[in-house]
Every structure is written in structure tokens, then in C-alpha cells.
Amino acid sequence: ETGVTQTPRHLVMGMTNKKSLKCEQHLGHNAMYWYKQSAKKPLELMFVYNFKEQTENNSVPSRFSPECPNSSHLFLHLHTLQPEDSALYLCASSQGPGNYGYTFGSGTRLTVV
Amino acid sequence: LAKTTQPISMDSYEGQEVNITCSHNNIATNDYITWYQQFPSQGPRFIIQGYKTKVTNEVASLFIPADRKSSTLSLPRVSLSDTAVYYCLVGNTGRRALTFGSGTRLQVQP
Numbered sequence: 001e002t003g004v005t006q007t008p009r010h011l012v013m014g015m016t017n018k019k020s021l022k023c024e025q026h027l028g029h030n031a032m033y034w035y036k037q038s039a040k041k042p043l044e045l046m047f048v049y050n051f052k053e054q055t056e057n058n059s060v061p062s063r064f065s066p067e068c069p070n071s072s073h074l075f076l077h078l079h080t081l082q083p084e085d086s087a088l089y090l091c092a093s094s095q096g097p098g099n100y101g102y103t104f105g106s107g108t109r110l111t112v113v
Numbered sequence: 114l115a116k117t118t119q120p121i122s123m124d125s126y127e128g129q130e131v132n133i134t135c136s137h138n139n140i141a142t143n144d145y146i147t148w149y150q151q152f153p154s155q156g157p158r159f160i161i162q163g164y165k166t167k168v169t170n171e172v173a174s175l176f177i178p179a180d181r182k183s184s185t186l187s188l189p190r191v192s193l194s195d196t197a198v199y200y201c202l203v204g205n206t207g208r209r210a211l212t213f214g215s216g217t218r219l220q221v222q223p
Contacts, residue, residue: 004156033210043157043213056210090156099145099204099211104156 003027006091006105013081014113021076021108023091031097032074034066035090037107043090049074050097081112117201122218131188133217135201138182143205146177146184151198151216160199161186188219196221 004025013019023032034046048056049068063085065077074091088107094100118136125131137146145164149157161168163175163184174187188195198216 031210035213042215045210045212048210050208055208088154092156096206097208097210098206099147099162099202100206101147101159101162102149102157102211104158107154107156109154 004091004093004103004105006089006108008108009106010109010111012111012113013078015081015083017081018077018079020078021089021091021110023074023076023093023105025072025091025093025103027093027103029093029095029103030071031094031100032068032071033092033094033102034074034076035092035104036087037090038087047076048097055097078110081110083112086110086112117203117214119199119201119214119217121215122220124220124222125191126222127192128190131191131195131219131221133186133188133199133201133219134183135186136183137201137203140181140203141205143207144203145205146175146181147202147204147211148173148175148186149200149202149213151200157200157213191219191221193221193223195219 007022031050035043037043045058046060047066067075090107092102092104094102147162148160151157161175168175176185200216202211
């Protein structure tokens with residue numbers, strides 16, 4: 001357990017489904033992130049939140065919708081996804097959005113069918 | 114953000130010392146150097162961070178020369194469980210999030 005908890009660990013969804021990924025941290029961190037990691041590819045930064053405010057959106061399609069109700073919780077709402085969106089989705093948190101030590105969760109393995 | 118270059122892969126044997134070098138020629142004055150380790154289907158794990166000279170913790174050492182244009186992660190006496198991808202990142206404690214490159218895939222053989 002790293003201190004960042006992601007649920008669910010695995011998710012299979014159809015292209016017309018709506019689902020949400022959840023991330024929770026109780027490390028007292030102020031910044032939270034969503035990263036996507038496709039097979040054999042580097043991690044791609046998706047969204048950054050600092051003190052609940054979105055500070056970066058890395059040109060992510062609108063079928064991915066993040067939500068950060070407080071500094072401890074981060075959601076990624078998914079709708080009308082494509083098979084190429086299948087990947088490992090990782091949440092991370094840190095003291096701030098720069099080069100502080102990031103703590104990652106174990107990820108959600110998403111398969112879109 | 115400073116661009117980093119590191120070998121795509123490395124092979125080693127159990128018990129050996131492994132040194133992974135990262136080049137970051139355009140590192141800025143206020144940038145720190147950070148290394149992460151990632152096992153398959155898991156999130157990266159913070160290993161070590163430094164600014165200059167040498168930093169050591171219970172897991173690894175980080176060597177940074179005076180010009181800071183490169184850095185070397187040293188893993189003493191590796192074991193099979195050190196087989197992973199290692200990422201070198203450079204950035205400051207500002208507002209921009211870290212961007213991960215392709216990393217170095219270390220394979221430790223028995």
C-alpha cells in the first residue's frame with residue numbers, strides 16, 4: 001500500500017458505458033494527477049490538480065472528465081470510450097505540482113470492448 | 114522542462130553493481146534530478162532525488178557531476194527483484210507536472 005488508493009483495480013467496459021475511476025490519498029498532499037500508460041509506452045500525463053483546481057489538461061479528449069472535489073480525492077469519469085483507450089490509468093499525488101516526490105497508486109487496468 | 118536521455122535497456126547479473134546514466138544537457142539552475150522505478154502493471158515508485166554531488170539512501174546512490182549535465186543512478190548488488198524500468202526526470206518545484214520518458218529497462222539475470 002503506497003498511500004494512494006485506486007479503485008477499481010480492473011475494469012472492463014463497453015464503448016457505450018459510463019464508469020468512473022476513483023483515487024484517494026491521505027498523505028496531506030496538495031497536488032493530484034492522472035496518468036495513462038498504454039502497453040509498451042511511456043506514461044502520458046493527462047490532468048493535474050493543485051488545491052482542487054485543474055492546472056493542466058494535456059489535450060485529453062472530452063470522453064475523459066476529471067473531478068477533484070477536495071485535495072484527497074480525484075475521479076476520472078469515462079464515457080463513450082474507444083478500444084484504444086484501454087490502458088493502465090495511474091493516479092499520483094505530491095506536495096506540489098513540480099518536482100516533488102510523486103506517490104503513485106497501483107493503477108486501474110481498463111479494457112474497453 | 115529539461116529533456117533527458119537514458120539507455121533503452123541494460124542487462125546485469127545478480128550481485129553486480131548497476132549504473133544507469135541519464136543525460137540532461139539543458140538542466141536549469143533550479144532543477145532537481147529524480148529517479149523512479151516501475152514494475153509491470155504498477156505505478157512508478159520514487160527512488161532518489163538530488164541536486165548536486167552525491168546522494169545516498171537505503172536503496173541507491175545518485176551521482177551528479179559539477180556541471181549537472183548528467184547523473185548516474187547506482188544500484189548496489191542487484192537482485193532479480195530489481196528487474197524494472199527506471200526513469201530519470203528533471204524539473205523544479207514549480208507548477209509544471211513531471212513528464213516521464215521511455216526509461217531504462219533493466220533486466221537482472223540469475
